[in-house]
Amino acid sequence: MVGYGPDALVAVRPFAQQREGDSVTIGDLERQVFLSIPAEGLDILDSLSTGNTVGEAARRYEQKYGETPDIDDFLQVLAAEGFVASHVATSNGGRDTKPAPAPRWTWTASWITPAIARRVSSWPVAVICVAAVVFSVYLVANDPPLFKDASILLFPEHFAALTWATVALSLIGVLIHELGHLVTARATGVPTRIGFGNRLYYIVAETHMTEIWLRPKRERYRAFLAGPLIDLTTISSLIIFRSAGRQGWIEVPWAVDQLAAALVFVTTIRFVWQTFLFVRTDFYYVIATMFNCKNLMADTEVFLRNMFARLRRSGNVVDQSGIPPKEMRTVRSYALVWLVGRAIAIGVLLIVIFPLLFGYITEGVRYLTGQPSLFGTIDFLTIVALSFIFQGGGVLLWMRSIYRGRKDRQRSGSIPQREPVSAP
Amino acid sequence: MKKLVVRKLEPVRTSSAAEC
Numbered sequence: 001m002v003g004y005g006p007d008a009l010v011a012v013r014p015f016a017q018q019r020e021g022d023s024v025t026i027g028d029l030e031r032q033v034f035l036s037i038p039a040e041g042l043d044i045l046d047s048l049s050t051g052n053t054v055g056e057a058a059r060r061y062e063q064k065y066g067e068t069p070d071i072d073d074f075l076q077v078l079a080a081e082g083f084v085a086s087h088v089a090t091s092n093g094g095r096d097t098k099p100a101p102a103p104r105w106t107w108t109a110s111w112i113t114p115a116i117a118r119r120v121s122s123w124p125v126a127v128i129c130v131a132a133v134v135f136s137v138y139l140v141a142n143d144p145p146l147f148k149d150a151s152i153l154l155f156p157e158h159f160a161a162l163t164w165a166t167v168a169l170s171l172i173g174v175l176i177h178e179l180g181h182l183v184t185a186r187a188t189g190v191p192t193r194i195g196f197g198n199r200l201y202y203i204v205a206e207t208h209m210t211e212i213w214l215r216p217k218r219e220r221y222r223a224f225l226a227g228p229l230i231d232l233t234t235i236s237s238l239i240i241f242r243s244a245g246r247q248g249w250i251e252v253p254w255a256v257d258q259l260a261a262a263l264v265f266v267t268t269i270r271f272v273w274q275t276f277l278f279v280r281t282d283f284y285y286v287i288a289t290m291f292n293c294k295n296l297m298a299d300t301e302v303f304l305r306n307m308f309a310r311l312r313r314s315g316n317v318v319d320q321s322g323i324p325p326k327e328m329r330t331v332r333s334y335a336l337v338w339l340v341g342r343a344i345a346i347g348v349l350l351i352v353i354f355p356l357l358f359g360y361i362t363e364g365v366r367y368l369t370g371q372p373s374l375f376g377t378i379d380f381l382t383i384v385a386l387s388f389i390f391q392g393g394g395v396l397l398w399m400r401s402i403y404r405g406r407k408d409r410q411r412s413g414s415i416p417q418r419e420p421v422s423a424p
Numbered sequence: 425m426k427k428l429v430v431r432k433l434e435p436v437r438t439s440s441a442a443e444c
Contacts, residue, residue: 018443024428027435034432034433034442035430035432036430036431036432036433037426037428037429037430037431037435038429039430039432040428044441045427065426067426068425068426069425069426069427069428070427070428071428071432073427073428074427074430077430078430080431081430171442174440174441174442177440178438178440194433194435196442197437197439199439199441203438203441203442204439204441204442205440205442206437206438206439206440207437207438207439208437209434209436209437209438210433210435210437212434212436213433213436223438224438227438227440231440240443256426270440270441273440273441274440280437280438281438281439282439282440285436285438288434292432294432294434294435295431295432295433295434296435297434298434322427322429322431325430382434385441390442403426
């Protein structure tokens with residue numbers, strides 16, 4: 001790539017900014033790309049965008065800060081991310097500055113305007129949610145059977161119907177959880193939409209809200225924690241409902257009570273899943289924000305890949321010297337969480353899930369070849385169908401994302417893989 | 425030479441597992 005001479009003029013694309021300690025977050029809203037730069041780097045960008053040459057911008061920086069900036073390197077990286085272009089390049093249409101394509105299979109719920117979102121994500125609503133949680137804890141303490149263990153899912157009657165109903169209502173719970181994120185993020189004016197994807201082999205619904213980087217930490221925490229708070233509120237509401245039935249205040253049919261108890265259990269599991277910090281869950285983002293990490297997951301994966309390359313004494317080691325020491329300490333601690341968490345998740349996949357799926361296939365083959373099998377019952381078919389939809393589908397999505405990740409890494413010129421240096 | 429480090433921020437996609 002050609003460097004920037006002192007007489008060069010540089011076009012700076014419009015960007016939004018948010019101060020964050022001694023750095024600044026800058027964002028290209030059209031392409032939804034967000035970078036963190038040193039606060040003094042902003043002076044250079046401002047100087048260039050008023051039409052000063054590269055040399056003039058560097059001279060002003062020296063005057064103000066008393067040291068010479070490596071302005072060429074700074075601009076090269078910003079150009080690679082599409083934030084600046086030399087004036088010659090812009091007349092050729094620039095590079096890499098196309099707007100971000102809207103992902104397929106997403107839903108914006110545009111009827112929820114920022115004004116409505118602000119009204120809903122208010123203190124009174126949060127207080128009511130917390131009050132419901134406190135009240136339900138009191139109820140369970142006085143009547144422990146309000147909270148059932150996993151055996152609740154083995155419905156003694158109407159197994160298939162109650163199982164499908166539990167799954168359908170649980171998916172509605174997932175949607176409400178995501179709407180909680182969407183509403184709290186949208187209340188801050190950030191564009192958001194709901195889609196689905198995977199975390200390892202778990203199929204997830206997800207809320208896209210990357211522009212939340214341009215909001216103060218307080219607003220970020222609120223958007224991340226809205227989901228778990230809604231899960232807890234769902235659990236509490238169901239417990240209060242079951243308690244009212246058991247106290248005789250309302251008439252609750254047996255099947256409805258079973259369904260409510262099952263939903264308490266599956267929503268609790270969904271809440272616990274949020275503590276799986278080794279993938280990008282709500283609590284992962286809370287932790288990453290607490291420790292001021294810019295990209296904890298990617299930095300940790302590069303750190304581990306570097307460690308592996310050093311152990312093998314081959315392969316590229318990526319320079320991570322640009323990451324502040326404090327953040328590197330977080331990366332090293334998180335690397336342990338990443339390794340142990342993923343080892344357990346993959347262990348469960350190999351020891352529990354794959355054998356189960358294989359067993360179901362074996363039963364299916366026995367059924368098709370006219371041998372006695374479990375396949376004759378709607379109950380068994382229900383379990384098999386759900387396993388293949390959620391776990392089989394999750395594994396397929398995971399394989400696809402691994403394949404795409406590899407392909408991206410091979411042809412990427414992006415920041416984390418920017419400076420391969422040979423192993424020491 | 426003072427190096428000005430630029431770091432790309434991670435995508436923010438909060439999530440909830442579809443289905444225990």
